[in-house]
Amino acid sequence: xxxxxxxxxxxxxxxxxxxxxxxxxxxxxxxxxxxxxxxxxxxxxxxxxxxxxxxxxxxxxxxxxxxxxxxxxxxxxxxxxxxxxxxxxxxxxxxxxxxxxxxxxxxxxxxxxxxxxxxxxxxxxxxxxxxxxxxxxxxxxxxxxxxxxxxxxxxxxxxxxxxxxxxxxxxxxxxxxxxxxxxxxxxxxxxxxxxxxxxxxxxxxxxxxxxxxxxxxxxxxxxxxxxxxxxxxxxxxxxxxxxxxxxxxxxxxxxxxxxxxxxxxxxxxxxxxxxxxxxxxxxxxxxxxxxxxxxxxxxxxxxxxxxxxxxxxxxxxxxxxxxxxxxxxxxxxxxxxxxxxxxxxxxxxxxxxxxxxxxxxxxxxxxxxxxxxxxxxxxxxxxxxxxxxxxxxxxxxxxxxxxxxxxxxxxxxxxxxxxxxxxxxxxxxxxx
Amino acid sequence: xxxxxxxxxxxxxxxxxxxxxxxxxxxxxxxxxxxxxxxxxxxxxxxxxxxxxxxxxxxxxxxxxxxxxxxxxxxxxxxxxxxxxxxxxxxxxxxxxxxxxxxxxxxxxxxxxxxxxxxxxxxxxxxxxxxxxxxxxxxxxxxxxxx
Amino acid sequence: xxxxxxxxxxxxxxxxxxxxxxxxxxxxxxxxxxxxxxxxxxxxxxxxxxxxxxxxxxxxxxxxxxxxxxxxxxxxxxxxxxxxxxxxxxxxxxxxxxxxxxxxxxxxxxxxxxxxxxxxxxxxxxxxxxxxxxxxxxxxxxxxxxxxxxxxxxxxxxxxxxxxxxxxxxxxxxxxxxxxxxxxxxxxxxxxxxxxxxxxxxxxxxxxxxxxxxxxxxxxxxxxxxxxxxxxxxxxxxxxxxxxxxxxxxxxxxxxxxxxxxxxxxxxxxxxxxxxxxxxxxxxxxxxxxxxxxxxxxxxxxxxxxxxxxxxxxxxxxxxxxxxxxxxxxxxxxxxxxxxxxxxxxxxxxxxxxxxxxxxxxxx
Numbered sequence: 001x002x003x004x005x006x007x008x009x010x011x012x013x014x015x016x017x018x019x020x021x022x023x024x025x026x027x028x029x030x031x032x033x034x035x036x037x038x039x040x041x042x043x044x045x046x047x048x049x050x051x052x053x054x055x056x057x058x059x060x061x062x063x064x065x066x067x068x069x070x071x072x073x074x075x076x077x078x079x080x081x082x083x084x085x086x087x088x089x090x091x092x093x094x095x096x097x098x099x100x101x102x103x104x105x106x107x108x109x110x111x112x113x114x115x116x117x118x119x120x121x122x123x124x125x126x127x128x129x130x131x132x133x134x135x136x137x138x139x140x141x142x143x144x145x146x147x148x149x150x151x152x153x154x155x156x157x158x159x160x161x162x163x164x165x166x167x168x169x170x171x172x173x174x175x176x177x178x179x180x181x182x183x184x185x186x187x188x189x190x191x192x193x194x195x196x197x198x199x200x201x202x203x204x205x206x207x208x209x210x211x212x213x214x215x216x217x218x219x220x221x222x223x224x225x226x227x228x229x230x231x232x233x234x235x236x237x238x239x240x241x242x243x244x245x246x247x248x249x250x251x252x253x254x255x256x257x258x259x260x261x262x263x264x265x266x267x268x269x270x271x272x273x274x275x276x277x278x279x280x281x282x283x284x285x286x287x288x289x290x291x292x293x294x295x296x297x298x299x300x301x302x303x304x305x306x307x308x309x310x311x312x313x314x315x316x317x318x319x320x321x322x323x324x325x326x327x328x329x330x331x332x333x334x335x336x337x338x339x340x341x342x343x344x345x346x347x348x349x350x351x352x353x354x355x356x357x358x359x360x361x362x363x364x365x366x367x368x369x370x371x372x373x374x375x376x377x378x379x380x381x382x383x384x385x386x387x388x389x390x391x392x393x394x395x396x397x398x399x400x401x402x403x404x405x406x407x408x409x410x411x412x413x414x415x416x417x418x419x420x421x422x423x424x425x426x427x428x429x430x431x432x
Numbered sequence: 433x434x435x436x437x438x439x440x441x442x443x444x445x446x447x448x449x450x451x452x453x454x455x456x457x458x459x460x461x462x463x464x465x466x467x468x469x470x471x472x473x474x475x476x477x478x479x480x481x482x483x484x485x486x487x488x489x490x491x492x493x494x495x496x497x498x499x500x501x502x503x504x505x506x507x508x509x510x511x512x513x514x515x516x517x518x519x520x521x522x523x524x525x526x527x528x529x530x531x532x533x534x535x536x537x538x539x540x541x542x543x544x545x546x547x548x549x550x551x552x553x554x555x556x557x558x559x560x561x562x563x564x565x566x567x568x569x570x571x572x573x574x575x576x577x578x579x
Numbered sequence: 580x581x582x583x584x585x586x587x588x589x590x591x592x593x594x595x596x597x598x599x600x601x602x603x604x605x606x607x608x609x610x611x612x613x614x615x616x617x618x619x620x621x622x623x624x625x626x627x628x629x630x631x632x633x634x635x636x637x638x639x640x641x642x643x644x645x646x647x648x649x650x651x652x653x654x655x656x657x658x659x660x661x662x663x664x665x666x667x668x669x670x671x672x673x674x675x676x677x678x679x680x681x682x683x684x685x686x687x688x689x690x691x692x693x694x695x696x697x698x699x700x701x702x703x704x705x706x707x708x709x710x711x712x713x714x715x716x717x718x719x720x721x722x723x724x725x726x727x728x729x730x731x732x733x734x735x736x737x738x739x740x741x742x743x744x745x746x747x748x749x750x751x752x753x754x755x756x757x758x759x760x761x762x763x764x765x766x767x768x769x770x771x772x773x774x775x776x777x778x779x780x781x782x783x784x785x786x787x788x789x790x791x792x793x794x795x796x797x798x799x800x801x802x803x804x805x806x807x808x809x810x811x812x813x814x815x816x817x818x819x820x821x822x823x824x825x826x827x828x829x830x831x832x833x834x835x836x837x838x839x840x841x842x843x844x845x846x847x848x849x850x851x852x853x854x855x856x857x858x859x860x861x862x863x864x865x866x867x868x869x870x871x872x873x874x875x876x877x878x879x880x881x882x883x884x885x886x887x888x889x890x891x892x893x894x895x896x897x898x899x900x901x902x903x904x905x906x907x908x909x910x911x912x913x914x915x916x917x918x919x920x921x922x923x924x925x926x927x928x929x930x931x932x933x934x935x936x937x938x939x940x941x942x943x
Contacts, residue, residue: 396839401832
């Protein structure tokens with residue numbers, strides 16, 4: 001077979017791969033559906049785009065087509081017959097009507113079972129408990145409905161990474177309204193939430209480190225029943241993941257204190273949207289500490305904050321010291337893996353002590369850090385011993401150098417001695 | 433003349449002989465010590481032999497062992513098989529422990545929970561524990577990082 | 580039996596079977612010329628001594644070293660931290676390599692400046708230059724073996740430069756690397772080169788080099804030869820040898836001190852996927868070439884700048900190799916100031932570029 005035929009054959013075999021790859025997720029639009037076929041060919045993009053986008057919609061994949069939501073007669077290519085009221089055509093639904101339209105199927109448990117038995121069917125019910133749902137009932141035209149968050153006519157499955165509701169994309173979906181100050185004018189809620197969230201450690205975990213379990217808008221606010229958690233329930237929301245601080249806080253004097261002042265737990269010290277990486281700086285009596293936001297100078301709380309900070313600093317520094325000496329020993333080639341292993345006990349305790357801050361009990365924090373200090377100091381001692389072994393090598397070296405110098409001295413003397421002898425023999429020879 | 437030179441020569445020869453002898457020892461001693469293999473026998477970064485016999489590990493129990501400078505956890509599941517994982521919690525690096533009342537692996541720092549496949553099931557840990565391979569050779573348990 | 584008597588007895592036993600008289604005569608009569616440049620005669624032997632140290636410490640190291648990407652770094656760490664005196668053997672091996680190349684270069688240039696390469700010693704010069712190339716290759720291949728970040732990237736850059744040789748460059752790089760990139764295959768290959776191929780070649784060529792030196796005796800500087808005066812000499816055994824030993828023992832003391840006070844670092848295990856760390860540098864003996872390549876513009880006319888640099892160094896090496904045949908004056912037994920000045924230029928260039936390599940700011 002000549003090379004041309006071989007090339008052609010190869011291309012023919014390989015081509016389908018590229019054709020499939022090009023529209024992954026897209027399906028073939030039904031050819032016998034008049035709605036799709038007519039609208040596709042229309043010049044006006046507003047009328048054509050629903051049909052074009054529909055190729056990637058999950059409803060098409062399940063066999064649910066235009067007429068199942070909009071009504072009408074999909075078999076007729078005559079617009080008057082296709083879009084007649086008598087055939088149930090409803091056209092473009094009003095803003096108010098959208099939730100009930102979607103809910104017609106999505107709240108019907110019997111109906112949804114045939115597609116995916118695990119899908120929830122209470123979204124509509126939840127929606128009307130949300131701020132969005134309540135405002136919609138009052139006639140608000142700007143508030144979110146189903147299609148504000150689910151990309152209508154191109155709704156993708158929840159596992160599809162391009163879906164508007166995929167965890168990484170949720171902040172941009174909500175942010176389409178909630179991050180737009182002009183759009184939200186008149187609602188009197190903050191519009192810097194998107195910018196703040198994107199600075200947070202939660203967003204970093206989600207978007208940059210790929211941890212899909214990290215919270216985004218819907219995790220704290222709910223998706224369909226979206227509402228801000230009130231002061232009374234914030235601790236429960238944060239505590240869903242951060243259970244230890246929540247438990248400790250509930251046992252601490254702060255619980256009653258915050259409630260009395262109407263302060264939201266967790267959020268008061270850690271903020272809600274721009275939750276940043278914590279540090280020991282947050283505890284104590286300096287300007288950067290959160291404690292001084294409430295506790296006045298020389299109050300009991302102020303002093304306790306200082307004590308707790310001192311405990312944390314002390315442990316952190318003793319760990320640094322131990323680590324530094326171990327690094328020094330390791331760089332010089334000494335074996336210190338056992339010591340490093342034991343030092344982990346101290347770093348574990350430091351982490352536990354930082355969490356224990358939420359109990360705001362200086363004695364509890366101190367007993368932890370004292371235990372940690374003992375471990376760090378013991379490890380430090382091992383590092384010192386490793387360096388002593390190193391010093392022993394240096395001493396050994398000087399002994400060997402001494403021996404070598406001894407031999408060199410011997411050689412030099414021997415050389416001189418030989419030359420003197422030869423000189424004497426020559427002299428004797430000359431004389432004799 | 434010879435008599436004057438001789439003691440000096442004798443001294444030089446003694447110095448040289450003694451020095452060379454000491455030099456030989458100071459060169460051969462390290463070499464011989466070097467040739468004698470150390471107790472650990474092999475680099476223990478790819479695998480490590482545990483200090484316990486298989487029979488010592490009871491069903492539904494776990495122990496921490498040292499793998500280089502990092503902790504590992506050896507578990508005998510309620511079903512009876514031996515498994516090993518890195519004991520470094522994937523959240524903030526605390527050392528995890530076995531909980532026999534819940535038959536899971538738990539991190540005390542922030543209440544992270546892993547199942548007996550090392551998978552992170554609740555709490556802050558973002559990733560599963562790194563699994564190790566366990567080989568039982570007679571009375572020895574060898575844990576390997578595999579590759 | 581006392582040691583001297585024992586030696587006598589053994590010698591007598593051997594004498595009955597293999598006539599050692601020739602060797603004894605040779606040793607008795609071997610002399611070393613004494614003149615103002617005699618001190619340079621010590622450097623050849625010093626290089627040989629350091630090479631012997633390399634062979635001994637190298638053999639000890641290979642008892643514990645593992646030449647695979649997964650285990651190499653860990654095995655070196657094991658040697659340095661767990662094996663008794665492993666730290667000493669390893670550091671001596673690394674320091675001695677550098678010291679050996681330094682003494683080798685002193686030996687090379689002292690031979691060059693005294694024009695000892697002239698007739699009848701052309702072969703000695705050729706074999707010596709080949710040994711120099713082998714030593715550099717020893718250094719380059721050995722450097723990779725600890726498989727740390729610095730070594731990995733230095734090898735990458737070095738083998739990239741080899742790729743600049745015209746026509747065969749790419750093939751050469753592939754052969755060196757055992758593939759397209761620096762991988763575990765490169766490590767295996769460099770290990771084989773370092774412990775088997777190079778030692779074999781070196782043994783052969785070194786044998787030739789030493790034989791020639793014994794057969795032809797030591798060369799004296801041109802003026803001395805031309806003056807016709809009978810030169811002062813000292814017997815090789817025991818005078819010169821004892822002095823040699825003083826030098827060797829001093830080197831040994833220096834090596835031990837370096838190993839104890841400036842132990843060779845372990846570094847971090849090589850990670851092929853990590854970006855190259857800032858400030859990768861080759862070993863000092865390659866620095867002048869590395870720095871030169873940095874100064875050459877990216878393109879010279881239609882040709883790649885780096886290729887021009889590599890070819891220029893290749894040409895320079897070739898000219899240096901052929902110096903005995905190019906220097907007609909020395910072949911006639913005359914002093915050739917031209918070649919002396921060229922030599923001064925080369926040494927200056929090497930020193931200046933090497934210094935720049937360490938102090939000049941930034942990279943390309």
